[in-house]
Amino acid sequence: MERADDPGPGGAGGAGGASGAASRRGGADGADPSGGVALRPPRHAVDPRAIRWWTTQALLTVLPAALAVAVAAALLDGARPWLLALLAVVAVGGGAYAVVMPRWRYRVHRWETTEEAVYAAAGWVWQEWRVAPLSRVQTVDTVRGPLQQLFGLASVTVTTASAKGEITIDGLDHVLATEVVDRLTATTQAIPGDAT
Amino acid sequence: MSERRPSDGRLGGDGAAAPANGPAEPTGAPANGPAHSPHGPSAAAGREAWRGLAGRMVAVHGVRLAASLAPLAFALLIGGSDLNLSVAIALGAIFGGAALRSGADVVSWATTRYRVTPERVEMRSGLLQRSELSIPRDRVRTVNVTAKPLHRVFGLATVEVGTGRSGQSRLRLDAIGAGEAVLLRSELLARGEAAVAAPAGATMHDGAVPNATTPDAAPPGRAVAGRADAGEPLARIRWRWLPFHLLSPWTLALPLIVLGGALQALDSIGADGTIRDAASDGYDRAQQLPLGLTIAVLAGFALLVGVVAASAVFVESWWGYRLTREPGGTLHVRRGLLTSRSITIEQRRLRGVEVAESLPLRAAGGATLLAIVSGLKASDDGKGARVDALLPAAPRDVATAVAAAVLRGANRPPSAGTPARPSGAADLGTVQLLPHPRAALRRRLVRAAGATAALVAAAAIAGPIAGLLPQWAPLVAVALLAPALLLGRDAHRSLGHGLAGRHLVTRHGTFVRRTYALERDGVIGWTLSRSPLQRRAGLATLTATTAAGAGGYRIVDADDGEAVSFAAEAVPGVLAPFLVERAARGTSQRPGRRTSASTPATTR
Numbered sequence: 115m116e117r118a119d120d121p122g123p124g125g126a127g128g129a130g131g132a133s134g135a136a137s138r139r140g141g142a143d144g145a146d147p148s149g150g151v152a153l154r155p156p157r158h159a160v161d162p163r164a165i166r167w168w169t170t171q172a173l174l175t176v177l178p179a180a181l182a183v184a185v186a187a188a189l190l191d192g193a194r195p196w197l198l199a200l201l202a203v204v205a206v207g208g209g210a211y212a213v214v215m216p217r218w219r220y221r222v223h224r225w226e227t228t229e230e231a232v233y234a235a236a237g238w239v240w241q242e243w244r245v246a247p248l249s250r251v252q253t254v255d256t257v258r259g260p261l262q263q264l265f266g267l268a269s270v271t272v273t274t275a276s277a278k279g280e281i282t283i284d285g286l287d288h289v290l291a292t293e294v295v296d297r298l299t300a301t302t303q304a305i306p307g308d309a310t
Numbered sequence: 311m312s313e314r315r316p317s318d319g320r321l322g323g324d325g326a327a328a329p330a331n332g333p334a335e336p337t338g339a340p341a342n343g344p345a346h347s348p349h350g351p352s353a354a355a356g357r358e359a360w361r362g363l364a365g366r367m368v369a370v371h372g373v374r375l376a377a378s379l380a381p382l383a384f385a386l387l388i389g390g391s392d393l394n395l396s397v398a399i400a401l402g403a404i405f406g407g408a409a410l411r412s413g414a415d416v417v418s419w420a421t422t423r424y425r426v427t428p429e430r431v432e433m434r435s436g437l438l439q440r441s442e443l444s445i446p447r448d449r450v451r452t453v454n455v456t457a458k459p460l461h462r463v464f465g466l467a468t469v470e471v472g473t474g475r476s477g478q479s480r481l482r483l484d485a486i487g488a489g490e491a492v493l494l495r496s497e498l499l500a501r502g503e504a505a506v507a508a509p510a511g512a513t514m515h516d517g518a519v520p521n522a523t524t525p526d527a528a529p530p531g532r533a534v535a536g537r538a539d540a541g542e543p544l545a546r547i548r549w550r551w552l553p554f555h556l557l558s559p560w561t562l563a564l565p566l567i568v569l570g571g572a573l574q575a576l577d578s579i580g581a582d583g584t585i586r587d588a589a590s591d592g593y594d595r596a597q598q599l600p601l602g603l604t605i606a607v608l609a610g611f612a613l614l615v616g617v618v619a620a621s622a623v624f625v626e627s628w629w630g631y632r633l634t635r636e637p638g639g640t641l642h643v644r645r646g647l648l649t650s651r652s653i654t655i656e657q658r659r660l661r662g663v664e665v666a667e668s669l670p671l672r673a674a675g676g677a678t679l680l681a682i683v684s685g686l687k688a689s690d691d692g693k694g695a696r697v698d699a700l701l702p703a704a705p706r707d708v709a710t711a712v713a714a715a716v717l718r719g720a721n722r723p724p725s726a727g728t729p730a731r732p733s734g735a736a737d738l739g740t741v742q743l744l745p746h747p748r749a750a751l752r753r754r755l756v757r758a759a760g761a762t763a764a765l766v767a768a769a770a771i772a773g774p775i776a777g778l779l780p781q782w783a784p785l786v787a788v789a790l791l792a793p794a795l796l797l798g799r800d801a802h803r804s805l806g807h808g809l810a811g812r813h814l815v816t817r818h819g820t821f822v823r824r825t826y827a828l829e830r831d832g833v834i835g836w837t838l839s840r841s842p843l844q845r846r847a848g849l850a851t852l853t854a855t856t857a858a859g860a861g862g863y864r865i866v867d868a869d870d871g872e873a874v875s876f877a878a879e880a881v882p883g884v885l886a887p888f889l890v891e892r893a894a895r896g897t898s899q900r901p902g903r904r905t906s907a908s909t910p911a912t913t914r
Contacts, residue, residue: 237839275857
């Protein structure tokens with residue numbers, strides 16, 4: 115079922131996707147002392163509704179801050195010029211954040227699961243690509259906050275025995291997220307061992 | 311895994327099945343363990359009788375009660391008979407509280423029963439609020455035997471049996487006889503060693519590996535006679551290592567702690583007025599001396615206090631230190647003067663070692679050695695030494711030699727799904743590490759210059775405003791540029807990573823340079839993270855995640871492409887599905903742009 119919803123150009127998962135992805139991934143500027151391999155991005159983008167979700171989240175942090183500054187500017191006569199300047203900064207900065215961050219995130223956030231591993235990219239300015247083999251996965255679950263429910267989204271969280279190995283895939287369609295969890299749970303349960 | 315289940319029954323009033331089966335099977339047991347044969351009804355349990363705690367604990371509680379009432383008696387002695395009502399009520403409340411606490415302790419002591427069956431370790435306690443705790447023996451990860459000084463006087467020891475998961479599932483026996491404690495620990499450990507010898511044994515499951523933190527109940531020499539002394543010695547205390555121990559920040563911090571403690575003690579007995587007088591008197595006298603002399607005398611005195619206190623801590627922590635490998639392959643660290651402590655690290659739980667060199671220690675050619683162990687939290691033992699310390703601060707040669715010996719012995723069966731692993735262990739004394747690109751050096755130099763600039767700016771702006779700093783403060787800050795750049799270069803020289811046999815080695819840090827040797831089989835995932843500046847410079851920070859120690863070990867600012875190749879080579883298979891042939895360089899660095907080539911996966 116993983117393959118069924120795979121619209122990427124690489125076709126079937128695994129290393130078979132190499133030819134399609136190779137041209138997309140350039141080397142680093144620096145030296146390339148060993149190995150002719152590179153890590154390709156995960157195959158699937160997240161749900162486009164995630165942009166609206168992230169935008170809402172950004173507005174929920176920016177608007178109260180702007181409102182607080184505006185109220186202060188209305189009430190405090192003495193500091194009004196300063197507060198209005200601050201308000202302008204908050205409005206412009208926060209607005210830019212609310213516009214740029216979700217779209218940037220949408221281009222970075224990607225995910226993929228295979229029979230052997232979970233692979234996810236996250237972040238926007240700072241970016242992280244995480245891989246965990248399914249043989250080391252301990253728990254798989256979905257998280258749906260109120261905002262995510264509003265947009266029909268869910269996050270999938272995959273934990274391993276490592277305190278720092280948790281993988282979160284944000285902004286999946288909630289039905290798809292349930293399917294991913296079911297599939298991962300079935301695969302991990304079939305693998306023996308204590309996942310350490 | 312274990313479960314704690316309150317029950318309102320009387321002793322044994324849980325119904326006929328309860329003493330036999332103990333509390334029900336852990337409900338949350340992971341499905342990956344082989345089937346745990348349901349132990350039979352009363353038959354199996356009948357072999358092991360319930361045992362109580364040592365009777366001598368009454369004496370310990372008595373002494374504790376007396377000790378907690380000592381301040382009270384002191385106050386009564388001083389205050390004499392002129393007690394007013396409110397003071398009498400306060401004293402009565404303190405007395406009542408202490409008595410209640412002791413009473414509760416005694417009730418818990420009197421009602422606690424424990425037993426070890428072939429399958430489980432069980433404990434029940436409580437009079438009204440009864441609780442039962444049952445740990446399958448194959449889930450036992452730690453057996454922790456502590457003997458505080460008071461316990462040692464009465465020949466007692468506290469035993470804690472842990473599953474290595476959450477703090478709630480700890481079975482604590484306070485206290486049983488010291489000899490009994492050693493026997494109990496051996497009993498539980500012996501099972502672990504049997505598991506190592508026969509990992510596929512019918513009743514030995516994935517968790518059957520105790521990794522015990524075990525302060526010995528008796529003086530180190532005779533406590534674990536026979537069993538532990540049969541081990542192969544790897545290291546023992548050398549008192550000439552003391553100077554390395556003194557190179558820690560503790561030596562400077564301890565005088566302040568000692569001073570603070572003394573002031574508080576004097577304050578609590580109402581002598582604060584005297585202190586203030588003495589301080590102002592001392593200040594007046596110091597005014598008549600040259601400033602330099604005063605500073606020198608104070609610093610010298612603080613240093614003296616620090617050296618004495620740190621030496622005392624060293625002796626208390628590391629007295630009788632010995633690192634041995636027991637016949638089962640278990641590492642055994644024994645140390646401690648007043649509270650003797652021994653830490654038993656099962657080799658199968660050992661994922662690697664860390665060699666840490668703080669700047670002063672490195673300058674003196676010393677290093678400390680820590681174990682990277684799953685199930686052993688890297689916590690402080692309360693005396694400045696960490697529970698996972700394998701060595702006190704020692705010469706670097708000794709640390710790397712012991713590290714090599716420890717790593718050589720670490721063998722564990724290959725985990726599920728991993729291919730055959732390379733053999734051989736890392737020798738941190740000789741291992742050659744790949745240096746990181748010049749871009750990493752540039753980053754560090756820029757950071758050093760930036761930090762200096764920030765300091766200069768702060769001194770130039772904040773100094774005159776606050777009026778605290780003299781005019782020449784910015785010049786001093788400027789003079790820091792050269793040392794800062796040197797530190798930056800040193801930080802770059804510290805960077806390195808490589809493979810050595812079964813281990814992945816990574817090193818970073820300048821104030822504390824840390825070298826990690828991590829078992830490649832123990833790596834349970836990878837994280838590749840890139841900041842905007844790292845993307846521009848073609849660098850990336852690669853984190854190997856593991857179940858042990860800190861959970862993740864970083865390869866900082868490696869070449870982006872080389873890091874991926876390294877990860878793929880270090881742990882074959884994990885990254886394989888996501889690797890592509892490297893194309894000619896020069897295309898866009900930004901992962902964000904890469905996505906444009908592939909259609910977004912909309913919802914199915």
